[in-house]
Amino acid sequence: ATHTIAVGNQKGGVAKTTTAVNLAAALALENKRVLLIDLDPQANATSGLGIEKVPGSSIYAALMDECTVEDLIRPTSIPGLELVPSELELAGVEVDIARSDQHLYRLAKALRGVHGSNVYDFIILDCPPSLGILTMNAMAAVKQLLVPMQCEYYALEGLTTLIEVVDQLRTSGVNPGLGFAGVLMTMYDSRTNLAEQVVSNVRDYLGECVFNVMIPRSVRVSEAPSFGEPVVTYAPGTAGAKAYKDLAFELMERCARG
Amino acid sequence: ATHTIAVGNQKGGVAKTTTAVNLAAALALENKRVLLIDLDPQANATSGLGIEKVPGSSIYAALMDECTVEDLIRPTSIPGLELVPSELELAGVEVDIARSDQHLYRLAKALRGVHGSNVYDFIILDCPPSLGILTMNAMAAVKQLLVPMQCEYYALEGLTTLIEVVDQLRTSGVNPGLGFAGVLMTMYDSRTNLAEQVVSNVRDYLGECVFNVMIPRSVRVSEAPSFGEPVVTYAPGTAGAKAYKDLAFELMERCARG
């Protein structure tokens, strides 16, 4: 079975891309077959894996039924990890499909091929920082949402909104099977009270849904993209890289439990 | 004259809201009359000033011509600072005005009253993390864009995109008078090489456009919103608060020079 997971949170800068790229790479390093889809017009996941941003290479064409997702898949420098890249043209899709029929299901339809083919163990979607049409398409197309969550006050505020939106997508019938892969605490700095307060707040509120592993704030993590590599290969022995490898194991366990 | 400044950057989490809230407050503390408009459906600027998020209180109604901006203005706890709050309903405006005529000029039209009345010395707009309709409306309605910029690699990537978009808005005639108030380096941590590299990169590329003041990473800054206050009143003696007060002076000087 293929596990398709959207990495999303409308709050900006909470480590969605860093999590999508490093989780995908860590799963590939564990011999899983992984496809990462960059759904953000900023294309940070694309450059984070050292791939050129080429006009016309994004999922835009597949969302407009001009080609299939399979046509857009590119290899990366990590064996077992493939990518559908992004580029700025993707920003135009929000207005282009806003008024059309079934505008929430464009991605779900485009992914039917790769879902059915059983070629991948995991498909990971990196979402932009908004609740616009691209993120809604991602939430309509998957069964699991992984929510990176900075240990900060504004991020806490956004969490309740996101949970309400997921509930609405479930109860309105847009995606009754949508659930949470989990909430991941990121950029955790144990020296600050604020981080401790936010973590205990989230664990009280969401319990088991919160991953045990927390990603520490680490400058190696933020350096890696400038070398076009995930931190799990750029600096494999560091705290951030180890935490993302632990995340891959914890996620595989959760997927096995169902 | 009223200076209207949009605080924007499509990259998420670069301190747009933190900058908009603290700059607005620091200007008010210098006896300027300031209006802050929260254009982000996340409504972080609203809660960062301790204001309740109330359905129907956002600028949405003014963008749909159902009322004026003046009807929506609320006082804050800081003398001289008023706010047009936000709430989640504002997220709907992207689809609602996407197909209508003049959809880029809705905000410019709505602000004509406050612009002409000379009631305010500064109007500050906090933008969401995207290049969608709300941010484009902000860039079509102002003469100055202030760009907060985290000292990180992904933020550097987004800067060239943003500069291209501003150029297009100018040359296409959407807003020929649009310019930069400046680029502000935020969450600066002098202990990391990455920060030093990014800062020297940006200063080489943009020279005078970059503000002299840099905002240091400081846990007091990220604690302040949980108390519903900007850091300039919550912890006025700290490095982050002082830096935002220096920013207010530097901006006033730039505006005086024209």
Ligand SMILES: Nc1ncnc2c1ncn2[C@@H]1O[C@H](COP(=O)(O)OP(=O)(O)OP(=O)(O)O)[C@@H](O)[C@H]1O
């Ligand atoms: N554990 C970490 N330690 C230090 N820096 C980190 C960590 N995780 C992410 N970062 C840095 O924080 C910034 C924000 O992360 P990232 O871009 O992945 O977030 P995002 O949620 O994808 O942002 P956006 O909302 O713009 O899509 C980046 O510059 C990244 O390098």
Ligand SMILES: Nc1ncnc2c1ncn2[C@@H]1O[C@H](COP(=O)(O)OP(=O)(O)OP(=O)(O)O)[C@@H](O)[C@H]1O
């Ligand atoms: N100088 C600073 N030192 C420490 N933390 C900071 C600083 N500036 C901002 N922060 C924190 O970083 C996070 C991101 O800042 P903020 O929310 O203002 O960015 P933003 O660009 O408005 O995000 P979004 O893209 O979601 O609108 C917040 O939790 C904020 O409290």
Ligand SMILES: [Mg+2]
């Ligand atoms: Mg991202």
Ligand SMILES: [Mg+2]
């Ligand atoms: Mg913000």
